[in-house]
Amino acid sequence: MGRTENVSEVVTVNMGPQHPSTHGVLRLVVDLDGETIVNVDPDVGFLHRGTEKLAENRTYHQTIPLTDRLDYLSPLSNNLAYCLAVEKFFDLEIPERAEYLRVILAEMSRVASHLVWIATHALDIGAMTVFLYAFREREEILDMFEVATGQRMTSSWIRIGGLRDDMPEDFFVRLADFVSRFDKCVDEYENLLTKNRIWMGRTIGIGHLSAEDTMVYGTSGPLMRGSGVDFDLRRDESYGIYDRFEWEIPVEEAGDTYARYKVRMKEMRESNKILQQALEQIPAEGSVMTDDPRVALPSHEDVYERMEALIRRFYIVSKGFKPPKGETYQGIEAPKGELGFYLVSEGEERPYRMKIRSPSFVNLGVVNKMAKGHMLADIVAIIGTNDVVLGEIDR
Amino acid sequence: MITFEQLTAKLDAQFPDKLNSYSEYKCNFIKVKDTSVYMEVMTALKEEFSFMYMVDVVATHWPKRRDKFEVTTNLFSIANKLRVFVKLADEDNKFPTLTDLWPGANLLEREQYDLVGVIFEGHPDLRRVLLPEFFDGHPLRKDFPLKERTWFNNADEQGIGLKFSR
Numbered sequence: 001m002g003r004t005e006n007v008s009e010v011v012t013v014n015m016g017p018q019h020p021s022t023h024g025v026l027r028l029v030v031d032l033d034g035e036t037i038v039n040v041d042p043d044v045g046f047l048h049r050g051t052e053k054l055a056e057n058r059t060y061h062q063t064i065p066l067t068d069r070l071d072y073l074s075p076l077s078n079n080l081a082y083c084l085a086v087e088k089f090f091d092l093e094i095p096e097r098a099e100y101l102r103v104i105l106a107e108m109s110r111v112a113s114h115l116v117w118i119a120t121h122a123l124d125i126g127a128m129t130v131f132l133y134a135f136r137e138r139e140e141i142l143d144m145f146e147v148a149t150g151q152r153m154t155s156s157w158i159r160i161g162g163l164r165d166d167m168p169e170d171f172f173v174r175l176a177d178f179v180s181r182f183d184k185c186v187d188e189y190e191n192l193l194t195k196n197r198i199w200m201g202r203t204i205g206i207g208h209l210s211a212e213d214t215m216v217y218g219t220s221g222p223l224m225r226g227s228g229v230d231f232d233l234r235r236d237e238s239y240g241i242y243d244r245f246e247w248e249i250p251v252e253e254a255g256d257t258y259a260r261y262k263v264r265m266k267e268m269r270e271s272n273k274i275l276q277q278a279l280e281q282i283p284a285e286g287s288v289m290t291d292d293p294r295v296a297l298p299s300h301e302d303v304y305e306r307m308e309a310l311i312r313r314f315y316i317v318s319k320g321f322k323p324p325k326g327e328t329y330q331g332i333e334a335p336k337g338e339l340g341f342y343l344v345s346e347g348e349e350r351p352y353r354m355k356i357r358s359p360s361f362v363n364l365g366v367v368n369k370m371a372k373g374h375m376l377a378d379i380v381a382i383i384g385t386n387d388v389v390l391g392e393i394d395r
Numbered sequence: 396m397i398t399f400e401q402l403t404a405k406l407d408a409q410f411p412d413k414l415n416s417y418s419e420y421k422c423n424f425i426k427v428k429d430t431s432v433y434m435e436v437m438t439a440l441k442e443e444f445s446f447m448y449m450v451d452v453v454a455t456h457w458p459k460r461r462d463k464f465e466v467t468t469n470l471f472s473i474a475n476k477l478r479v480f481v482k483l484a485d486e487d488n489k490f491p492t493l494t495d496l497w498p499g500a501n502l503l504e505r506e507q508y509d510l511v512g513v514i515f516e517g518h519p520d521l522r523r524v525l526l527p528e529f530f531d532g533h534p535l536r537k538d539f540p541l542k543e544r545t546w547f548n549n550a551d552e553q554g555i556g557l558k559f560s561r
Contacts, residue, residue: 045525052510053534057541088420215447215473218499231448231473328420329469329480331450342453342469353535357451357469365502394525 008033015379017046023120023383024390028367035375040368044361047394055354059320060086060160063354068154070358071392073116074109076145077334079158084239085330085341086160089323092290098162099241100282104175105148105158106240106332107271107278111182112141113335113387114268118189121261121384125202130192137185140178147171161296162289176279182272190265203257207370207382210255217366220359221337222267223386226260228253233333245277257385264387295321320349336360336387358392396475399423402444410436426482433483434491437468441496446470446479449497454507456536457484464488464513468500492518510535 016027025046031039051070055063067082068075080102087094094102119134142152148171149155149164157164193199209217214224224231232249234242250266252259290296297316298309325347331340337359344353363386370382397405403416403425414436415426427433440446451469462484471478483490492515493500502524504515509523512533523530532539 045523045527048525050534053539056535088422091420212447216449216497216499218449218451218497218503220448220450229473236473236476237478326419327424327467327480328422329478331478338450340451340469342451342467344455353453353455355451355453361506362451362499362502365499369498 010038013376017043023388026383026388026390026393028379028383030376030379032376035377037371037374037376037379040371040379042364042367044364044390044393047390049395051395052354052356055351057350059349060323060351061316061320063351064159065154065156068156069391070356070395071113071334071336071339071360071389072153073389074113074335075154075156076105076109076158077113077332077339079156080106080240081330081332081334081339082341083158083160084332085328085343086295086323088328088330089326089343089345090292090294092161092292092295094162094240094290095287097166097283097286098288098290100278101163101167101288102158102240103242103245104275104278104282107274108141108144108175110271110335111268111275112138114264114271115141117264117335117384117387118193118261121381121387122193122199124380124384125199127193127196127199130189133185133188133192137178137182140174144171144174144178147174159289161292162287166288172279175275179272179275179279183269186265186268186272193261194265200258202378202381203261203385204254206257206374206378207385208256209366209370213366213369214255217369218362219337219366220362221333221335222260222263223337223363223366225249225251226263227255233331233338237331239330239332242274244281245274247271247273247277257381260385322347322349331357334359336389336392337363356395358395360386360388360390360392361395364388364393397444397477399477399479402475402477402479405444406436406439409439422480423478424480424482426484430483430485430491437481437493437496440470440479440481444472445474446472448473449493449499449503450478452493452500452503452507454490454511454513454535456511456538458537460484462486464490464511466490466507466513468493488513489516490514491516494518509533512536 011032013030013032015030017025027043029041051066054066064079067078070078115134115138119131122130146152148167149157209227211228214227214229230251247270250263252263298313302309303313323345325345327344329340329342331338339359340357342355343351346352371379406414410432413429413432415428417424427436448471450471453467455465457463465484468481490513504518505524507513508521509526510533
């Protein structure tokens with residue numbers, strides 16, 4: 001026909017929302033010139049549950065189970081971020097043992113989340129074996145969560161002022177065993193991938209982000225560290241007791257998918273180091289819940305013996321506690337980046353406004369920039385390296 | 396490395412009587428009292444004080460106040476390890492966009508437009524994100540009805556809903 005070489009036709013292709021490599025219900029509207037990506041428009045919201053609106057109509061305690069369902073691969077990190085934000089209103093002192101257990105749970109969540117990431121990311125690109133290896137270890141972590149909290153995933157174990165309850169002895173035995181073996185497991189994944197020619201071909205140079213881009217686009221976590229920005233909220237805006245541990249923050253300069261892969265693999269090893277130190281340092285016994293009467297439920301013994309404790313318990317359970325007026329924010333280094341809760345209190349039992357700063361949502365905003373000029377097949381690698389979880393994006 | 400006190404002292408010298416800075420619950424807030432200097436303050440924060448990392452944009456609806464809408468921008472300076480929240484309140488729901496300074500604000504502002512109904516003027520692509528295009532109203536406003544939910548029921552009759560072409 002009358003078509004010259006310079007004329008190209010842009011074709012719009014729909015990808016998702018039920019595509020297996022989109023990790024949930026993510027729809028991408030991709031404009032293609034031949035096989036080259038011209039534009040990507042992510043369409044999200046299929047899982048929107050209105051968590052922020054629900055929180056406005058619930059007491060502060062009742063919101064904790066909702067946070068589990070944000071990033072369902074690391075529910076305990078979400079609990080931690082929310083509870084730390086509420087605790088800022090009261091300036092609470094958390095018991096030592098609870099602080100250590102929080103760190104242990106958060107780091108276990110990070111490892112579990114990264115294991116799902118490496119499993120599915122490799123599976124998307126075509127490496128089936130890694131999936132089986134990574135899920136083997138993730139299963140162990142979920143079993144430990146079940147021993148500790150009674151739930152494999154949506155555990156709601158971290159509460160405002162501490163933890164729901166102490167862990168059984170079995171949990172520490174299992175964890176010590178796991179921690180001693182885990183470094184070798186990461187070696188196994190790396191043996192399968194790091195020098196794998198297909199893996200390198202599919203990831204090196206794909207989805208490049210410069211250091212400035214990652215900052216102005218707000219992408220946090222491994223995306224930032226994979227582009228050479230030495231930033232980790234655990235160190236730079238330290239919360240909890242992270243300043244007591246010695247670990248390194250992995251940083252890679254290249255800014256491509258392979259660099260982010262290396263960052264996350266190292267992060268798993270560093271989390272393992274933190275777990276080891278936490279297991280050594282944790283005080284053998286002690287309370288895991290603050291006794292601050294403003295937020296803590298009085299103990300059962302107290303309730304049976306003292307009228308005031310009974311009233312207080314009834315009041316907190318049925319009506320909730322009231323933080324002072326004001327606004328506060330707490331961000332934590334969740335597995336996927338900076339997870340933050342912005343709370344506006346009007347001095348009532350319910351938050352006036354809660355805003356969830358979810359890392360996956362902000363990281364999705366950079367997909368278009370990362371994918372432009374690459375081939376259609378690379379979009380699978382780019383979604384994988386972004387580590388999106390749709391429960392958190394849609395909220 | 397500068398502290399929040401040093402930052403506010405410098406900003407106050409640059410924009411006298413336009414800013415109200417305070418800290419509460421370990422968070423640092425800068426309230427911009429005059430809309431006309433808002434963009435200048437933001438540019439200064441980004442260019443001079445290295446607040447490169449765009450963390451979040453939060454819009455809040457305050458129906459009982461004179462300034463019914465408030466936008467809080469959460470910025471972090473990695474060089475100074477400092478987080479500030481810049482606030483701007485206005486009677487109507489129109490605010491200047493920050494997309495030109497921080498491209499990451501694009502998606503965050505779209506979300507706030509979607510849920511709170513704040514219009515960011517100059518935004519390149521102000522569409523709904525989380526809710527469908529045919530959704531009526533903005534659910535995070537305080538006057539949003541919680542019980543009368545009728546808007547989804549006649550989506551098919553009206554020929555609206557998920558379309559696979561643009």
